[in-house]
Amino acid sequence: MEKLKFDANGLITAVLQDADSGSVLMVAWMNAEALRLTQTTGETHLWSRSRRELWRKGATSGNVMRVQEIRVDCDGDTLLLQVDPAGPACHTGKQSCFFTELDA
């Protein structure tokens, strides 16, 4: 594994990007175990900060996110996952969590 910098809570930021459309779907968190499970199963696993538990993305909704590739940024504190989403990423039913344009 590359030199990854997990923060004081043992977490690293993960950006999920649709491998086909290039749409940024969501930004979430992983701990080392979530990353390991993602790498071994090929399906995106995250750490829920609100529920304080490991979370296989899509476990409830069925909208799993198969991972094509994982990249790490130059300072090692953020991951970029290219994924194939089986359905909407957002709990609202939207394809991406970034559906709200900020007023200028």
Next chain:
Amino acid sequence: MEKLKFDANGLITAVLQDADSGSVLMVAWMNAEALRLTQTTGETHLWSRSRRELWRKGATSGNVMRVQEIRVDCDGDTLLLQVDPAGPACHTGKQSCFFTELDA
């Protein structure tokens, strides 16, 4: 302004995406002032956690990032900026900071 959730340090995560190519360029941080300057000038301003200062992206390198659009995610704690980069986003000279593939 929408209901944005800045963290305990007054910061919010910002994903910079190339508006043309869709490439995710970098993930950085903004405080309220960086966001205000970004909105009023149309150029990406960030908060450098290491230098503890406001940072007009490209101030030194010339590689400014003009902003086409800012979106906020469903829980209000992450911004997605569609930008037109004048040059490489990464201090290494790479177009994106995510140039390293993680070993499986």
